[in-house]
Amino acid sequence: MTVTLESATTSRTRDPQELLNAVAPHITELTVNIFDSGMSLWDREVALLLRDHTMVRDMAERILGNAVMYVMGSIENPDVHLGVGKLVDIGVHQLILDTPVWWGICRLYNGGRFKHHAPFIERRRDGLCLRTGEFLKSQGWHIDEELWAIDGTDCSPCDDKVPDSH
Numbered sequence: 001m002t003v004t005l006e007s008a009t010t011s012r013t014r015d016p017q018e019l020l021n022a023v024a025p026h027i028t029e030l031t032v033n034i035f036d037s038g039m040s041l042w043d044r045e046v047a048l049l050l051r052d053h054t055m056v057r058d059m060a061e062r063i064l065g066n067a068v069m070y071v072m073g074s075i076e077n078p079d080v081h082l083g084v085g086k087l088v089d090i091g092v093h094q095l096i097l098d099t100p101v102w103w104g105i106c107r108l109y110n111g112g113r114f115k116h117h118a119p120f121i122e123r124r125r126d127g128l129c130l131r132t133g134e135f136l137k138s139q140g141w142h143i144d145e146e147l148w149a150i151d152g153t154d155c156s157p158c159d160d161k162v163p164d165s166h
Contacts, residue, residue, distance in 0.1 A: 014069075014140050014141055014142070016064070016065040016066075016068035016069055016072075017042045017065070017068075019068055019072060019109075020041050020042050020045065020064075020068050020105075021040050021041050021042050022108065023041055023101060023104040023105050023108050023109075024040075024041055024104070026104040026105075026107040026108045027100050027101060027103070027104040028100075028103075028104075029099070029100040029103060030099075030100045031100070033100070034098075034100050034101065041101060042064070044098075044101075045064050045091075045094055045095065045098065045101070046060045046061055046064055048094055048098065049063065049064060049090070049091065049094050052094075053090060062144050062147060063087060063088060063090055063091040063147065064091045064094065065091075065144070066084075066088045066091065066143060066144050066147050066148070067084070067088055067089075067090075067091025067092045067094065067095060068091070068095070069136050069141045069143060070082065070084050070088060070092060070132065070136065071092060071095060071105065071115075072109065072141075073132070073135065073136045073139060073141065074115070075105075075109050075110045075115060076109075076139070077135075077139070080135065081128070082128070082132040082135065082136075083124060083128040083129055083132055084129060084132065084151075085129040085147070085148065085150060085151025085152070086151050087147055087150055087151060088147055088148070092117075096117050102115075127152075129148060129151050129152065130148065130149070130152060132148070133145070133148030133149070
């Protein structure tokens with residue numbers, strides 16, 4: 001589902017697939033590796049998830065979509081501490097590991113500033129994942145409630161040195 005938020009001066013999509021595919025023109029490194037398949041960025045990242053994890057396409061798309069929501073939420077709200085559970089974090093890591101795509105995301109959506117990922121060793125158990133899901137909903141995202149609730153309070157060990165990391 002595509003949701004467009006409109007104000008007097010801007011409108012923005014809340015469709016994770018559209019947001020990820022919009023990154024393509026901003027990828028400048030290893031473009032042959034990224035574009036030689038002819039796939040959209042969305043389909044590429046889904047294919048990489050399916051290659052590296054045991055899941056069906058529907059689950060890979062659900063995970064990737066919520067990962068994009070989380071990444072955009074952390075970029076759009078740099079002073080808000082957000083975190084994901086283990087399942088959505090698989091999608092976040094997929095985006096970060098495909099470094100030309102990650103750089104493109106940073107160029108397009110983070111003003112060209114690199115968004116760091118430096119997790120702590122211990123997982124957090126303070127409910128941050130659930131609060132993040134609620135926060136993203138308040139920002140107009142249609143989160144997958146099941147994916148955010150599945151880990152409950154067992155959150156990723158993201159650091160809280162906002163705004164340059166998540």
